[in-house]
Amino acid sequence: MRSYLLRRLGQAALTLAGVSLLVFVILRVIPGDPAKMLLPEGAPQSAVDALNRELGLREPIWVQYGIFLRSVARGDFGQSFQYRAPALRVVVERAPATIQLAFAAMLLTVLVGVSIGVLAAVRRGTGYDYAGTVLAVLGQSLPNFWLGIMLILLFGVTLRWLPTSGFQGWSYLVLPSVTLAAAVVSMNTTSAAAIPNPPVIPNHPQKGSPPGTPVPKS
Amino acid sequence: MVRPGVARAQGRRGEIIAGLSERMLTLDPANHYSISATSVLRHVYDPLLDVTNDDKFVPALAESWRPLNTTTWRFTLRKGVSFHDGSPFTADSVVFTLKRVRDNSKLIKSFVYQDIEDVQKDGDYAVTVTTKRPFGSLPAHLTMLGMLPPSAASGEEAFFQKPAGTGPFRFVSWTHGDRVELAANTRYWKPGVPRVEKVTVRFIPELSTRAAALRAGEIHVIDRVWPDMVQTLKGTPGVKVLDTPALEAQRWHFQLARETVKDPRMRKAVSLAINRDVIIKDLLLGYARPVVSPIPPGLIGHTNLGQKPYDPQKARQLLKEAGQSNLTLDFVLMKDLYPKQLEIAQAVAAMLGEVGVKVNIRNLEIATAREQRTAGNYDLFYSGWAHMPHDPDWYFGQWFTKAGAEKLTRFSDPRVEQLIAEGRVPDPKVRQQKYAEIERILWDEEPEIWPYYSVAIYAISDKLSNFEARRDYYVLLHEVGIA
Numbered sequence: 001m002r003s004y005l006l007r008r009l010g011q012a013a014l015t016l017a018g019v020s021l022l023v024f025v026i027l028r029v030i031p032g033d034p035a036k037m038l039l040p041e042g043a044p045q046s047a048v049d050a051l052n053r054e055l056g057l058r059e060p061i062w063v064q065y066g067i068f069l070r071s072v073a074r075g076d077f078g079q080s081f082q083y084r085a086p087a088l089r090v091v092v093e094r095a096p097a098t099i100q101l102a103f104a105a106m107l108l109t110v111l112v113g114v115s116i117g118v119l120a121a122v123r124r125g126t127g128y129d130y131a132g133t134v135l136a137v138l139g140q141s142l143p144n145f146w147l148g149i150m151l152i153l154l155f156g157v158t159l160r161w162l163p164t165s166g167f168q169g170w171s172y173l174v175l176p177s178v179t180l181a182a183a184v185v186s187m188n189t190t191s192a193a194a195i196p197n198p199p200v201i202p203n204h205p206q207k208g209s210p211p212g213t214p215v216p217k218s
Numbered sequence: 219m220v221r222p223g224v225a226r227a228q229g230r231r232g233e234i235i236a237g238l239s240e241r242m243l244t245l246d247p248a249n250h251y252s253i254s255a256t257s258v259l260r261h262v263y264d265p266l267l268d269v270t271n272d273d274k275f276v277p278a279l280a281e282s283w284r285p286l287n288t289t290t291w292r293f294t295l296r297k298g299v300s301f302h303d304g305s306p307f308t309a310d311s312v313v314f315t316l317k318r319v320r321d322n323s324k325l326i327k328s329f330v331y332q333d334i335e336d337v338q339k340d341g342d343y344a345v346t347v348t349t350k351r352p353f354g355s356l357p358a359h360l361t362m363l364g365m366l367p368p369s370a371a372s373g374e375e376a377f378f379q380k381p382a383g384t385g386p387f388r389f390v391s392w393t394h395g396d397r398v399e400l401a402a403n404t405r406y407w408k409p410g411v412p413r414v415e416k417v418t419v420r421f422i423p424e425l426s427t428r429a430a431a432l433r434a435g436e437i438h439v440i441d442r443v444w445p446d447m448v449q450t451l452k453g454t455p456g457v458k459v460l461d462t463p464a465l466e467a468q469r470w471h472f473q474l475a476r477e478t479v480k481d482p483r484m485r486k487a488v489s490l491a492i493n494r495d496v497i498i499k500d501l502l503l504g505y506a507r508p509v510v511s512p513i514p515p516g517l518i519g520h521t522n523l524g525q526k527p528y529d530p531q532k533a534r535q536l537l538k539e540a541g542q543s544n545l546t547l548d549f550v551l552m553k554d555l556y557p558k559q560l561e562i563a564q565a566v567a568a569m570l571g572e573v574g575v576k577v578n579i580r581n582l583e584i585a586t587a588r589e590q591r592t593a594g595n596y597d598l599f600y601s602g603w604a605h606m607p608h609d610p611d612w613y614f615g616q617w618f619t620k621a622g623a624e625k626l627t628r629f630s631d632p633r634v635e636q637l638i639a640e641g642r643v644p645d646p647k648v649r650q651q652k653y654a655e656i657e658r659i660l661w662d663e664e665p666e667i668w669p670y671y672s673v674a675i676y677a678i679s680d681k682l683s684n685f686e687a688r689r690d691y692y693v694l695l696h697e698v699g700i701a
Contacts, residue, residue, distance in 0.1 A: 030585070032586070033585075036585075037588075044329060045625060083243060094395070152427065164434050164436060
């Protein structure tokens, strides 16, 4: 048991090291000079070099990796070059909205998806089933950036029922979560509908059970 | 004389919500070079002077200014102004603000002010600035630098959490990436300003979302409207579209060290082959203006050199003379930066194809495109220049001096270099003359193609009164009222 644990820990450590190296390399390899992006187009090269030195980007690459690892160990996410603010703060500021939106979208997905799926399964072969299928296919095919804009135009601009953007209350969550849910609803629908019909014993229903009780296949 | 407080209280009401395309990244006027941030921060801070929409420099916190000699500027300051925290505005504020931006090299604007030798106060309401070499564009740069109270020195981070300026609005809050909230400064030094109680600036980078918010009545003004959005906006009841020629010239610059375009006949041929009228009328739907000089009208140095002709016949002839056949040019674009840029580049490729030049359009991520430019891997590069500040000195210094252009266009011409240095003096007559001379040379040499001047398009709710569509892309709400 102990050797198993040690082995797994070792693997985990190796994975983490690999991931950290990968993340670091990707960040450095992405084209773009952060100082150049921050300064206006007409800034002289000396200003670019100075800012790069400030950002610690002129050190040799292994020194930069070392600094990177040390920051990780300390939980220091560093500075966002683009937002010019502590990166952790940038993430934390966006967390509440992200979480609420994700939650709302998931709730919709489950409620709507499973309901349609079950309905389609129980009423297999009827209009409900076909409607469910159509909805599922639509949800998967409509690109969500198009759907989002269409919903904004219809419900925000034309009907003025819902706000077009921003986040100042629950009504602001409706359109974005519907848009996000659309693609995923289809998956829940399909899987809910794919639950096979309750298997039926060909001839003898269980004595005493109310009609319609699912009966195991023998 | 009516007491200012009474007059203002009678006038001021309502809230304006603006939807801007660019997110604010800092509340420090010295730490950004964004047109949008300059516009928003102008509401909280006053600079020493402002520039009007008809290109005049007018007093703000400085009542007057003049050059004492080629390396000295003197500013006389406005009396009776206080910061939002109650402290008085005096020469100490100017000395502090200028020395801070010069000495703190972490600030984005710092490099511009390195030429300042010293800043001395002369009593409480006058300041003398001495410079290491002539700095004629200093007043223009100062229109973008809000004055800070010296108390900010004792704790900058805390100060910028809730900054105090002298501006028409007080800072209330900033939700990063979402909005900035401002409230009227009831003791502002200019009577009748502001005209509303509250301003909220929302950041909505996506144009269709921004336009949707305006059309739904959620916001009152949007900036950076592209030509194809105009019809929809004009057709929406309650919305007005305003446009004005901008202080921006599109410029496609050649990589002057490349064999393909080194020969001026080559560049002239490319220029002759491009039908700029078609681009302006058909692709930009008329929302652009023909160029008559590299510097747009309204800036010092602008001069009328006539429009560049469209003559594909002559282009073919020049190409033959220069012995260039089977030419291929790499045309690099920075993705999605300018309206219709891809369509325009494609049109240009077709036009050049007609005179026998093949164009290879490379539509790259902004960062990648810039790297390619530094490395010199391009023949023609799609770019623009919105003059910020309102002075061409920076444009010339960056793109047409050997040092500035080294990792960009590889331009180098000693005559131009000399004229740029001579144009730095404060005397506007001398500057106009030198810059006009530079432009004549550039117009002739064609190191760049200037296809059109941009047009700035705004859309507003018809509830707003007195909104001015500015040529510099600023959205200023001090004197705007709402019904």
